[in-house]
Amino acid sequence: MTDIAHQPFAENPAELPSARPRMGFFTDTSVCIGCKACEVACKEWNSVPEDGLVFTAMSYDNTQRLSASTWRHVAFIEQRKPIAEQEPGVVHEGAGGHDLRWLMSSDVCKHCTHAACLDVCPTGSLFRTEFGTVVVQEDICNGCGYCIPACPFGVIDQREHDGRAWKCTLCYDRLRADMTPACAKACPTESIQFGELAELRARAAQRVETLHASGVADARLYGADPDDGVGGAGAFFLLLDEPEVYGLPPDPVVTTRDLPAMWRRVAVAAAGMVLAAVAAFVGGGS
């Protein structure tokens, strides 16, 4: 009977029958057509309020960036680069003089392995779900705003007239009901693919190989490497240009990686302050 105490059934979550694999997004921007169905589906499903109707004159992008009330954002980039045909072997003769390509990419919260927002949250409002995603508990968030400058991707933001921080939940409610997140469900080209992260990574690596083989030398993955500065993203991308072209940081690092060093410097400075105070009274006479 004493053996029961030594059974590892409750100690390794991975061995529990209810343990879930980590879920994520693979956003393959090479097939994004910029329809913004993801933006709309996200708004509708999550009841995200309108966040300003402005004309930016930035290509076809009036949304501009992710925010408290924009959890999917489709970027539009117009470049003087070779025109992009949708089928291999089809060459438009004479098109060379008017090279133009559109890059379209649906950005989203990266659901980092090492999530700075979660680390710095002083209330415990941000937490890691059983799917490995990062979610804000809106009944706990007190709007301190610390997560907002902590995010290396500039994803999470404070909602005006509400005060709390909001971001993509990777449709936590739908996941718990074994449903695909709204954006991936609505994507007509499967540019947004949802699934088990391990499987998505394998699929993405294959996709890059295919694109390279067909001559798309610019194709590269972003956020798929578990050894990157955020420990790999739960939502990663296939891009056709440098990350900063899409408004993504080229080498993001979770700020808390340096926190032990920060605390050490704080401790040395605090000790120095004590010494200075002692010196002030010793040197100040009696």
Place this chain on the structure above:
Amino acid sequence: MTSDVTREGVRGAVAGRNALTGSPQTTGLHRNRGRGEERMVPDPTFTSYYGLPVIKEPVWHSPDIPLYLFSGGLAAGSSLLGAGAQLTGRHALATRSKVAALLGVGVSGAALVHDLGVPSRFLNMLRVFKPTSPMSVGAWLLGAFGPLSGAAAFSAVTNKLPRVGAAATIGAAAVAPAVAAYTAALLSDTAVPAWHDAYHDLPFLFVGSAALAAGGLGLVTSPTGQASPARLMSTMGWIAEAAATESMQHRLGMVAEPYEQGKAGRWMRAGKVLAMAGAIGAWPGRRSRVLSMLSGAAMVCGSICTRFGVFHAGMQSASDPKYTVVPQRQRLEARGGDGDLGARS
């Protein structure tokens, strides 16, 4: 062969997710104009998405947060002055410093709560203790420091419960250095380049600024006969603040630009001039109460200006994509990477 429809879909048709961008011919034709060749010439500029910031600008407001940084530092320094004065029998300096510490921590806490998006939920800060969150650590530090400062000041002013007051004074002084220094980690533990990259120097800048302000206030409030520890403390604070600022700007390179430009640059320069004027004026002020007070006030104002400067430098560095993209790009190039974070094959 009866149908074009197979298990893999319609024969010959490419599924959406497998569609190919570009063709071998086109990309081959233009490959020389691709990234490979462009990289031979160093790019004098940087790329961004329509000039928009990469990270989010902090939603922290001025004057709330700069005042919170300043008054917390002032309170911490005053608490140390109060404890030292108590131990060396300088009653006027002790009492006034303890009151200053209480007022400082009061303003600091009020500014912090006022800046919350949902101020009524400020107690949620005490749901958890997280060493990974300097704000959580700070909330608990202020939670200890505030009541201790209150007890110390109450006892000193009313002359009641002298033993409790003395113990609270020592307790507050024990927590005080952490109160003065943790705000550096608070700012550095973000993705804001001018704050994060400054983490080596910011703690010394902030404790220096705290000592400068507390010593300066001691010179303002206390009779010249008891003010010499305050003068020494403010001088040491000035030296630490000035040295840390120099070191930080040297270390940061181009990321330090916001500390020299625009609103932040004006605050930093004003802080530097006021602190120096006060620190130098305090020494001939030994014999003149008026000059002593003026010098002290200049140092307090100098500390305020420097806190506003550091705050706005962070805001400016967050709102310009240059400070996020260029250092990261340089880091990648130094590593020999090519900008790919993933398993590019």
